[in-house]
Amino acid sequence: IISTGMATINEIEETIKWIKAERISHNLNSELKSFITLLHCTSCYPAPIESINLRAISTIKNTFNLDVGYSDHSSGIEVAPLAVAMGATFIEKHFTADKNQTGPDHKASLSPDELNAMVKKIRNTEIIMGTSLKHPTKEEEEIKISSRRSLCLTKDLKKGDKLSIDNITPKRPGDGIQPKDIDKVLGKILNKNKFSGNTLFWKDLV
Numbered sequence: 001i002i003s004t005g006m007a008t009i010n011e012i013e014e015t016i017k018w019i020k021a022e023r024i025s026h027n028l029n030s031e032l033k034s035f036i037t038l039l040h041c042t043s044c045y046p047a048p049i050e051s052i053n054l055r056a057i058s059t060i061k062n063t064f065n066l067d068v069g070y071s072d073h074s075s076g077i078e079v080a081p082l083a084v085a086m087g088a089t090f091i092e093k094h095f096t097a098d099k100n101q102t103g104p105d106h107k108a109s110l111s112p113d114e115l116n117a118m119v120k121k122i123r124n125t126e127i128i129m130g131t132s133l134k135h136p137t138k139e140e141e142e143i144k145i146s147s148r149r150s151l152c153l154t155k156d157l158k159k160g161d162k163l164s165i166d167n168i169t170p171k172r173p174g175d176g177i178q179p180k181d182i183d184k185v186l187g188k189i190l191n192k193n194k195f196s197g198n199t200l201f202w203k204d205l206v
Contacts (some may be wrong), residue, residue, distance in 0.1 A: 003071050005043030033066055037090050041071035046108035052079055057086045073108050077118035081125040148174025151185060151200045163188050176201050
């Protein structure tokens, strides 16, 4: 676990090369991804928000193709969950039994209760971030019909009447012909009597 506080990209690269060379000299696997995590870090106590620069997490990850975490010296608990949202896989955060103790770390550290709250926010963030797949959720599927629209009549029509832009409009629910198919519907003939507000279904058309 390597903090990158106060470091440039070049210094991080030098460190990684040194570790790799040492492992080779000791006949160890030189593949680093399996056991190194780099921590983005602002080495101020506490770190002002304008110095945090969470986008650097992506830069470090893309540059070195290693897991990247965040060493958090900001005040409070809001930054660490944001770091997780940016892709941090590891969080380091100081906590203390007494913030009034002497030393540089206590003021920027969390109480045990705050640490517990931060962990809960991180876990919620992981759930919120979800996966990269885009698809309707189970809950969305349940409300899809009631939320989407179908083509409906704007006036009473009889069997044999022709559908036109003047007598149909999209309305909820979405259990009938979808509005995207309006060009397929225009000019079609009704095979039954239908009334104003009725939803159109393919089975209604000749």
